[in-house]
Amino acid sequence: MKRTTTLTATFTRDWFGGSNGETTNVFVAKLISIIKGLVFNALGFGILIGIWYLVSILTDGELPTPYATFLVLWELIKDPFYDYGPNDKGIGLQLGSSLLRVFFGFTLGAIVAIPLGILIGASTICKRMFYPIVQVLKPVSPLAWFPIGLVAFQSAGSATIFIIFITSLWPTLINTSFGVASLPDDHKNVAKAFGFSKWKYLTKVLLPFSLPHIITGLRLSIGVAWLVIVAGEMLSGGIGIGFFVWDSWNALSLERVISAILIIGLVGLLLDRGFSLIEKRVTYSI
Amino acid sequence: MSYLKIENMEISFNTPKGRFVAVKDVNLDIAKGEIVSIIGHSGCGKSTILNAISGMLYPAKGTVTLAGKQIKGPGPDRGIVFQNYSLLPWLTVYENIFQAVDAALVLTSKAEKKELVEKYLKMVNLWEHREKFPKQISGGMKQRTAIARAFAINPDVLLLDEPFGALDALTKGSLHIELLKMWNLTQRSKTIVMVTHDIEEAVFLSDRIVVMNNGPAATIREIEEVNLPRPRNKKDIVNMEEYKIIRERLLSLLMDKVEIDEKDFFKEKAA
Numbered sequence: 001m002k003r004t005t006t007l008t009a010t011f012t013r014d015w016f017g018g019s020n021g022e023t024t025n026v027f028v029a030k031l032i033s034i035i036k037g038l039v040f041n042a043l044g045f046g047i048l049i050g051i052w053y054l055v056s057i058l059t060d061g062e063l064p065t066p067y068a069t070f071l072v073l074w075e076l077i078k079d080p081f082y083d084y085g086p087n088d089k090g091i092g093l094q095l096g097s098s099l100l101r102v103f104f105g106f107t108l109g110a111i112v113a114i115p116l117g118i119l120i121g122a123s124t125i126c127k128r129m130f131y132p133i134v135q136v137l138k139p140v141s142p143l144a145w146f147p148i149g150l151v152a153f154q155s156a157g158s159a160t161i162f163i164i165f166i167t168s169l170w171p172t173l174i175n176t177s178f179g180v181a182s183l184p185d186d187h188k189n190v191a192k193a194f195g196f197s198k199w200k201y202l203t204k205v206l207l208p209f210s211l212p213h214i215i216t217g218l219r220l221s222i223g224v225a226w227l228v229i230v231a232g233e234m235l236s237g238g239i240g241i242g243f244f245v246w247d248s249w250n251a252l253s254l255e256r257v258i259s260a261i262l263i264i265g266l267v268g269l270l271l272d273r274g275f276s277l278i279e280k281r282v283t284y285s286i
Numbered sequence: 287m288s289y290l291k292i293e294n295m296e297i298s299f300n301t302p303k304g305r306f307v308a309v310k311d312v313n314l315d316i317a318k319g320e321i322v323s324i325i326g327h328s329g330c331g332k333s334t335i336l337n338a339i340s341g342m343l344y345p346a347k348g349t350v351t352l353a354g355k356q357i358k359g360p361g362p363d364r365g366i367v368f369q370n371y372s373l374l375p376w377l378t379v380y381e382n383i384f385q386a387v388d389a390a391l392v393l394t395s396k397a398e399k400k401e402l403v404e405k406y407l408k409m410v411n412l413w414e415h416r417e418k419f420p421k422q423i424s425g426g427m428k429q430r431t432a433i434a435r436a437f438a439i440n441p442d443v444l445l446l447d448e449p450f451g452a453l454d455a456l457t458k459g460s461l462h463i464e465l466l467k468m469w470n471l472t473q474r475s476k477t478i479v480m481v482t483h484d485i486e487e488a489v490f491l492s493d494r495i496v497v498m499n500n501g502p503a504a505t506i507r508e509i510e511e512v513n514l515p516r517p518r519n520k521k522d523i524v525n526m527e528e529y530k531i532i533r534e535r536l537l538s539l540l541m542d543k544v545e546i547d548e549k550d551f552f553k554e555k556a557a
Contacts (some may be wrong), residue, residue, distance in 0.1 A: 186368065186370060189366075193340060193365075193366045194385075194389045194390045195390050196385075200385065204374065209376070
């Protein structure tokens with residue numbers, strides 16, 4: 001986005017007078033490098049589609065061809081929000097429902113993980129108390145929590161949110177506590193020397209320093225949450241992109257499965273990009 | 287005398303290898319408005335003494351008293367300029383000073399605090415750069431920010447930990463003058479304790495120079511009086527007899543060998 005703006009700016013300046021050799025050169029160099037990037041991007045995807053096509057020919061149509069898949073994908077995204085009853089909903093509705101669950105679970109996870117991470121990072125006692133628990137629970141697949149969620153909430157939808165919550169906890173918690181623990185003595189000494197209050201210390205020293213770490217943690221968390229939601233919804237059923245994948249498999253439509261994979265990948269990429277943008281904004285350099 | 291008093295102070299640290307005594311038997315009496323430098327080799331506990339005055343370190347033995355009261359922790363009556371500036375990188379120059387003023391001066395109103403920040407930023411010629419972040423300004427400007435921050439809380443005592451160590455000679459020189467200017471503007475009422483390893487700097491700025499011997503368990507070796515008239519001018523004082531005597535004395539105290547032996551020189555060349 002940013003790149004395009006500067007580009008247009010240079011472009012307009014070039015076009016409407018005031019141009020000189022140097023800006024034109026910069027403009028041309030930029031354009032060439034962007035085109036080069038795009039060409040290589042396209043080449044990579046081209047190779048992938050080529051292999052896909054080859055495999056689908058070799059397996060004699062067991063794997064649908066890229067073209068057949070594209071037609072199905074087009075059908076799906078042409079009318080994303082139709083609703084013909086509980087077992088037949090548009091891809092947009094499925095996706096929306098998954099995103100909503102991820103959003104709830106992830107937000108709840110962040111609300112718990114950030115303060116807990118700050119505690120663990122700032123206090124040795126808290127670290128000794130809670131860190132072993134974190135270490136034991138972190139390697140557990142979030143899906144293992146699904147039955148507990150079912151018992152606790154008596155509904156598959158809430159249980160799915162619960163496993164997303166559990167998933168989102170760990171990366172945020174660990175990154176936050178790491179960020180807080182790595183606060184240099186220099187910064188602490190400034191707070192001590194000038195008598196910063198607890199609140200000022202938290203808001204002007206500790207949080208600004210740890211914020212990049214916290215955002216990195218959140219970025220990792222949302223990545224894992226988006227991975228887990230698909231599996232979670234395969235278990236919970238009803239609605240959601242994971243359910244859609246499972247339902248398409250039961251309907252023996254690999255085209256729909258592959259379309260869903262592409263969409264899941266794209267959404268995951270967008271989520272990650274969003275957080276990486278925030279990450280860049282809050283990162284200060286020394 | 288006896289405004290800032292250090293008596294029989296010993297400071298030690300617990301290390302994995304056991305107790306490490308950094309400084310011991312330190313006795314120092316500093317008068318109000320005096321500028322005192324502590325000079326010595328690296329690791330001789332210069333900064334340790336300064337940290338004890340600031341209240342960041344607590345002596346294992348002995349006491350540090352300021353105006354009759356024992357120092358028990360950091361407080362706004364003492365302003366510190368840290369060795370590496372220690373500005374908060376996510377705050378602008380203005381905010382770095384304002385947050386310190388805001389925290390240290392409890393009874394002042396917000397408008398008064400803002401006025402103070404403006405006054406001191408202008409005093410160090412950084413008003414035009416107030417919206418910049420530390421990474422956007424030079425080392426000398428960072429140090430000026432740190433000095434303005436320490437002065438702005440209007441402390442009775444200023445503690446400077448190798449404040450000009452990382453600066454080039456020209457910047458250093460102008461900052462020396464800037465420091466003395468600030469000291470004069472406050473009617474020379476502020477007591478300044480400075481740690482340095484620069485002999486010229488110590489002589490130019492100080493009333494007295496505390497020479498440390500080498501650690502571990504370092505202590506004060508000698509205290510030199512600097513009787514050069516104030517205001518001092520860098521160009522003039524270097525030609526004064528007094529300056530030369532003190533400089534020679536400090537050199538001989540700090541360096542075992544001032545000259546390179548010609549014998550050594552030829553030996554090295556042959557090898």
